[in-house]
Structures are given as C-alpha cells and as structure tokens.
Amino acid sequence: MEITRDIIYAGVNDHSVDLFEGQYQVPNGMCYNSYVICDEKTAVMDTVDARFTHEWLDNLAEILKGKAPDYLIIQHMEPDHSANIHNFMKVYPNTTIVSNAKAFAMMKQFFPEMDLNGRTLEVANGDTLTLGTHVLTFVFAPMVHWPEVMVTYDAADKILFSADGFGKFGALDVEEDWDDEARRYYIGIVGKYGAQVQNLLKAAASLDIQIICPLHGPVLKENLGHYLEKYSIWSSYEAESDGVVIAYTSVYGNTKKAVELLASRLKEKNCPEVVLCDLARMDMSKAVEYAFRYGKLVLATTTYNADIFPFMKTFIDHLTERGYRKRTIGLIENGSWAPQAAKTMKAMFASSKDITWLKDKITIQSAISSENREQIEQMAAELCEEYIARSENTANKHDMKALFKIGYGLYVVTSNDGTRDNGLIVNTVTQLTDTPLRVAVNINKANYSHHVIRQTGVMNVNCLSVEAPFKVFETFGFQSGRQTDKFAGMEICRSDNGLTFLPKYINAFMSLKVEQYVDLDTHGMFICSVTEARVMSDRETMTYTYYQNNVKPRPQTEGKKGFVCKVCGYIYEGDTLPEDIICPLCKHGAADFEPI
Numbered sequence: 001m002e003i004t005r006d007i008i009y010a011g012v013n014d015h016s017v018d019l020f021e022g023q024y025q026v027p028n029g030m031c032y033n034s035y036v037i038c039d040e041k042t043a044v045m046d047t048v049d050a051r052f053t054h055e056w057l058d059n060l061a062e063i064l065k066g067k068a069p070d071y072l073i074i075q076h077m078e079p080d081h082s083a084n085i086h087n088f089m090k091v092y093p094n095t096t097i098v099s100n101a102k103a104f105a106m107m108k109q110f111f112p113e114m115d116l117n118g119r120t121l122e123v124a125n126g127d128t129l130t131l132g133t134h135v136l137t138f139v140f141a142p143m144v145h146w147p148e149v150m151v152t153y154d155a156a157d158k159i160l161f162s163a164d165g166f167g168k169f170g171a172l173d174v175e176e177d178w179d180d181e182a183r184r185y186y187i188g189i190v191g192k193y194g195a196q197v198q199n200l201l202k203a204a205a206s207l208d209i210q211i212i213c214p215l216h217g218p219v220l221k222e223n224l225g226h227y228l229e230k231y232s233i234w235s236s237y238e239a240e241s242d243g244v245v246i247a248y249t250s251v252y253g254n255t256k257k258a259v260e261l262l263a264s265r266l267k268e269k270n271c272p273e274v275v276l277c278d279l280a281r282m283d284m285s286k287a288v289e290y291a292f293r294y295g296k297l298v299l300a301t302t303t304y305n306a307d308i309f310p311f312m313k314t315f316i317d318h319l320t321e322r323g324y325r326k327r328t329i330g331l332i333e334n335g336s337w338a339p340q341a342a343k344t345m346k347a348m349f350a351s352s353k354d355i356t357w358l359k360d361k362i363t364i365q366s367a368i369s370s371e372n373r374e375q376i377e378q379m380a381a382e383l384c385e386e387y388i389a390r391s392e393n394t395a396n397k398h399d400m401k402a403l404f405k406i407g408y409g410l411y412v413v414t415s416n417d418g419t420r421d422n423g424l425i426v427n428t429v430t431q432l433t434d435t436p437l438r439v440a441v442n443i444n445k446a447n448y449s450h451h452v453i454r455q456t457g458v459m460n461v462n463c464l465s466v467e468a469p470f471k472v473f474e475t476f477g478f479q480s481g482r483q484t485d486k487f488a489g490m491e492i493c494r495s496d497n498g499l500t501f502l503p504k505y506i507n508a509f510m511s512l513k514v515e516q517y518v519d520l521d522t523h524g525m526f527i528c529s530v531t532e533a534r535v536m537s538d539r540e541t542m543t544y545t546y547y548q549n550n551v552k553p554r555p556q557t558e559g560k561k562g563f564v565c566k567v568c569g570y571i572y573e574g575d576t577l578p579e580d581i582i583c584p585l586c587k588h589g590a591a592d593f594e595p596i
Contacts, residue, residue: 003035003211003219004157006134010034010044010059012052013171020169024188025283028181029171032056032080033215035161036063037154040132041070043098045152045161046215047084056084057091068092071121071129073136074099075163076149077106081215086111089119096121098129100140102148125150139203141165143196145189151200158210164189165200166227167216179230182217184289186234191292191322197235199556201228205584237325238469239295242504243273244383247287248300248332249280249309254367255334258376259300261368262332265380270387270394279311288318291327295504296383300332303341312341316348324349326467330358330379336366354467356539358382386536390493390503395534397496402508402533403431403439405463409541412462412476413441414500415452421492421500422481424449425473427544429461432527439512441526448481450524457514459526460499465539468505470551478568478585496532507539563593571596 001009011033020026032048034056042064048056060069072088072095075081085107089095098121099107107116123129125140134156141149144165152161167189168182190197212220212227220227233240244266250256256278263274275294277287291297301312329349333341342361349355359382362375381388388394406429414423428442441461443450453459464472475486491503501509512528542551555569562573568585572593581590 003213004159006038007154007157007159007213008036008038008063009219010036010056010063011172012048012055012059013173014049014052015171016051021189024169024184024285026169028169028174028176030080030169031172031216033213033217034059035213036060036069037131037134037136038063039134042067043071043073043129043131043134043136044069044088044095045073045213046075046081047072047088049080050083053084053087057087060088069095070131071095072097073129073152074103074107075152075161076146076215077103077110078146078164079110082107082110086114089114093119095119098123100124100138100148100150102142103150106148123150139200141196141200143193144200145193153207153209158208160204160207160209160212162212162214164215165197166212166220166231167214168218170217172218178218178227180289182227182230183234183240183293184285185216186231187289187292187322188285191234194235194237194323197231201232201235204228232471234292236469236471237292237323238471239327239504240293241273241295242387243275243294244271244296244298245275245277245287245290245294246298246300247277247279247291247312247315249278249302249311250300250334251302251304251309254364255300255302255332258332258334258362258364258368258372259298261373262298262376262380265377266384269380269384270391271380271384272387279309279315284311284315284318287315288322291315291319291324292322296328296330298330298332298379298383299345301334301341301345303333303335303339303344306338306340308341308344312345313348316345320348320352323352325353325355327354328356328358328383330383331361332364332379333361334364334366339363339365385538386504389534389536397532397534399508399535400437400530400533402463402510402535403437403530405508405535405541406431406439407541407543409543410464410468410473410547412464412472412502412506413443413449413453414460414462414502415449415456415458416499417448417452417455417481420485421487422449422452423462423476423486423500424481425477437530438515439510439528439530441512441528442520442523443526444523446522452481453514453526454517454524458497458499459512459514459528460495460497460501461510461512462502462506463508464542465505465507465537466542466546466550467539468542468551470553472502472505473547473551474568474585478588495534501534507537507541508533508535557596560596562596564596566592566594 015029035045037043129136137153248259331342430440432438511532516527518525553569555564563577565583570585
C-alpha cells in the first residue's frame with residue numbers, strides 16, 4: 001500500500017489474536033504497522049509481532065526490490081512492534097538501528113545475544129536524520145505509553161509517525177467505526193497517561209501534519225482535526241458525550257430491576273443517552289470505555305462478603321487506575337442485612353480528582369420499596385437537571401434563581417450577526433436592580449460582539465461553571481468572531497430569542513434585551529432586561545481566580561530558555577522574541593509574551 005510516492009506500507013494483519021495484550025477482546029483482529037521510506041537512503045519504520053516474521057520480511061523484500069535498507073528506526077520497544085529487530089538484522093546486517101538511549105537499553109534486555117557494536121545511531125529529543133528529500137525529526141513522547149517512546153515527523157511529506165498514538169483495535173481489512181475502537185484502545189492502553197499525551201499534542205501543534213501513520217490502525221489522511229480533537233478530549237479526561245452510564249451487578253435480579261427503572265425515568269426526562277452495563281456479562285474494556293465517554297455514571301451493586309461484588313470492584317479499579325475524573329457519580333447499593341456497598345465504592349474513588357457526587361445514595365434492602373421508587377425518581381431528576389433545562393418543552397424559562405449565579409465570574413456572551421452565531425468571554429456582568437430586573441454587561445468596543453449587540457439589541461449571558469475546560473476559553477476568548485465560526489462542530493441549543501446557549505459547562509444562562517447603552521470610552525455598558533432565565537445545574541460559577549489557579553495551563557518552563565505567552569502558556573524557545581510573533585494557540589502578539 002502506497003502512503004505517498006516515497007512511503008510504502010509494510011505491515012501485517014492479525015486475525016488469529018482474540019485478546020490483545022492478554023485482556024482486550026479484538027473481534028476484528030489487529031494490525032501491526034511498519035513503513036518504508038524510499039529516498040537516497042532507505043529507512044524502515046519499526047517491525048511487527050513475532051508471529052509474522054516471514055510475512056513482514058517478504059513485504060520488505062518486495063518493497064526494497066533487492067536494495068538493502070540504510071536505517072531501521074525503532075520508536076517503541078513493546079514486542080508487538082520490536083520483536084523482529086534481531087531477525088531483521090540477520091537479513092540486513094549492515095543496517096544502522098536508529099533509536100534513543102532508553103530504547104537501546106531495552107533492546108539489550110530483549111535481545112541479549114544481538115551484537116549492536118557499531119550498528120546503532122542514538123538520537124536525542126529534537127534530533128534530525130536526513131535521508132535525502134526526507135528529513136526526519138524525532139520527538140520524544142515518554143510514557144505514551146512506555147518511557148522510551150518517540151514519534152517521528154517527516155517534513156517532506158508532512159507525516160507524523162505516531163507510534164501507538166492515534167492507534168485502534170482491528171485489522172486493516174475490516175471496515176469499522178474509528179472512534180469506538182480507537183477510544184477503547186486509547187483508554188485501555190494509554191488512558192493513564194493523559195498529561196503525557198497532552199504534552200505530545202502541544203508539540204504536534206507546532207508541526208504541519210497532513211498524514212498520521214500509527215503503529216496500529218489505519219493511516220489517517222483526512223479530517224485530521226477530528227482525530228486530534230478526540231485525543232485532546234480523551235487525554236484531558238473531559239466527557240465526550242452527554243448521557244448517563246449505569247454500571248451494575250445483580251445477583252437475584254432486584255438490583256437489575258432498580259437500574260432498569262432508573263434508566264426508564266432518565267429517558268423520560270430527556271437524558272440524551274442511557275447506557276446499561278451488566279458488568280458480569282459485558283466486555284469490561286467496553287464498559288470502561290462507556291464510563292470515560294459519558295459525563296455521568298451510576299454504580300449499582302450488592303454488598304458481598306462484607307465488600308462489593310467482584311465485577312464491580314474490578315470495574316472501579318480499571319477506572320481509578322486510568323485516572324478517572326471530572327465526572328458525576330451516583331450510588332445504588334443493595335444489602336439484605338448490612339448494606340455498605342455505597343461506602344465501599346465511594347472510598348475507592350478517594351484519589352480521583354474532580355468527582356461530583358449526587359446528593360443522596362439509594363439503599364435497597366433486598367427488593368425495591370416504594371421509598372426506593374421515590375429516590376430513583378429524585379436521582380433521575382438530579383442527573384437530568386441540565387437536560388431538562390436545555391429542552392424547549394421541559395425547561396423552566398423564568399427561573400430567576402439564575403441571577404444568583406452572577407458574581408465576579410467568567411461568562412460567555414452569545415449573539416448573532418444575522419448570518420452566524422458568535423460568542424466571547426467577559427468578566428463583568430452585574431445585576432443592577434430587581435424591580436425592574438436589570439442586568440449590566442460590559443464589553444470591549446474592539447470585540448466584534450460589541451458591534452453585533454449594538455446592532456441587534458439582544459444577547460445571552462452564559463454563566464460558566466467550574467467544570468469548564470480550557471478549550472472553552474480557547475474557543476471564545478482566543479479568536480475573533482469576524483474571521484471564525486466559534487460554534488463550528490458544536491451542538492446548537494437556542495433560547496426563545498433565537499440565540500445560542502452553551503449545551504454544557506454552564507450553570508445558568510439569561511436572555512437579555514438591551515434597554516440602554518452607556519459609552520465607557522474603551523468599553524460599552526449594555527443595561528438590559530431579562531427575558532428568559534434558566535438554571536442548568538448547581539455547580540459553582542467559574543471565577544477569574546479559579547480560572548487562573550485551576551484551568552489555565554501551567555507552562556512547563558523548567559530547563560527552557562525563551563518566552564512564555566501570559567494568556568495561554570505557549571512557550572517560544574529562543575534568545576530573541578520576534579516582534580511580529582503571533583502565538584499559535586491563542587493568536588495574541590508579542591505584547592503578551594514575557595521572558596522565562
């Protein structure tokens with residue numbers, strides 16, 4: 001398979017494997033990818049699993065057509081990619097192996113009988129290797145997901161050889177959805193190392209990438225923004241989809257009846273997706289994938305041997321081992337004489353960050369009681385509060401408690417210029433009076449939203465909650481609505497005035513009609529009446545201090561020399577900051593950089 005004119009696929013499909021890494025079900029097999037770069041000098045990128053030695057060497061021979069390769073580049077020492085290093089060197093003894101110090105140390109462990117003297121080229125982070133037209137840059141990616149991992153960028157064809165990054169389960173000769181199997185692969189294999197993946201994504205952001213060649217899964221050539229966005233969501237532990245996962249175990253069927261009742265109540269209350277996971281029967285990696293994909297989780301199990309049912313214990317262990325966080329969790333326990341499963345389950349999440357617990361647990365004693373039915377109704381209402389508020393039909397559109405969310409916080413003000421929706425971040429929203437109800441919003445005149453709202457006289461104020469990730473601030477604060485559609489690819493929800501409101505990351509929004517305008521020199525003050533107000537959740541409002549301390553990325557400046565962007569944390573390494581520099585992340589200029 002030709003990737004580009006000079007880069008040829010040399011990997012293999014595996015349909016004999018049933019459990020990848022001895023634990024992940026792979027009904028559609030696996031592929032082990034290897035590539036050949038044909039230039040003035042020839043480089044082979046990685047090897048394949050030991051069971052496919054001859055097929056892989058035959059693939060290489062067909063591509064090389066009698067020519068001996070100059071380099072074997074090893075990005076990752078896991079045996080499904082490195083097992084044939086020694087076999088390769090027996091066939092091509094004059095080849096130079098290119099890798100890093102940690103990989104070479106592992107190589108000696110895996111192949112103690114292989115003589116590497118004079119046959120290696122050790123590279124450091126950022127080093128380059130010129131093959132002719134193709135110049136390869138090596139970027140270290142430690143713990144994505146082994147400590148020796150590096151990725152390789154080819155500047156000629158703008159290809160990122162991404163090691164295990166952007167991989168998925170499944171052989172290449174099977175058609176299946178990328179997202180589902182890539183998500184399950186990522187969470188199972190790489191999920192613990194979100195911070196390291198984020199570092200790699202930041203490094204990749206400075207590269208012009210047109211093609212991604214992973215070690216598992218298909219070569220990615222189109223819609224790369226989709227794959228990068230998925231990795232950004234997964235590695236930052238954000239919920240990818242709205243909905244509730246109910247993971248349960250049931251011995252005699254009573255706990256199952258409770259969760260089925262909860263599922264039906266959730267659907268009645270506009271829950272966008274309800275996923276039931278019978279942990280005794282479902283593939284555990286699939287249940288874990290669901291828990292990471294959706295924003296809310298209910299755990300239901302029995303007290304068992306003064307502990308919890310084994311499948312539930314295993315499930316929670318899988319979640320916490322992979323850094324489960326930023327989720328809402330509810331608990332249902334069942335016990336005939338000494339129920340304590342809820343206490344045990346909650347304790348297992350002691351080290352998990354940013355977990356919001358539902359107000360009350362539900363305790364079933366043997367079978368569902370009338371009181372339990374009421375509690376299940378209340379749990380469904382609490383889980384669906386924001387979904388009810390989003391709906392045109394079920395929302396309370398005159399919930400003036402929304403104004404209690406106003407403080408010295410951060411807000412997204414949305415508007416529409418007649419052709420598309422727009423939004424920006426503001427930090428000055430004030431309730432002026434309650435009779436009549438008036439709210440003031442200050443907006444910088446340089447912002448496009450100021451112009452739009454002056455023309456239209458309407459806006460929505462979205463009160464950001466502490467759940468809002470940095471991506472919200474990148475979208476609405478680091479780019480102009482004059483040139484950018486800030487709602488591209490986003491779920492659109494509209495209030496009665498026709499304007500958008502954010503579907504998540506807010507605890508309330510208000511629709512405002514401008515009654516008066518006050519010119520404040522650099523800013524304009526819009527004094528408005530409230531035409532609609534909805535409370536979305538009871539999460540705390542995002543304050544400027546909270547944003548600075550908990551949301552804004554902390555730049556990793558240790559050991560670096562250069563300049564850091566004060567807005568987003570991007571680091572420019574160099575002795576002199578270019579006067580015309582534009583930050584590639586937030587688009588701010590040199591004035592917003594400071595020396596490290």
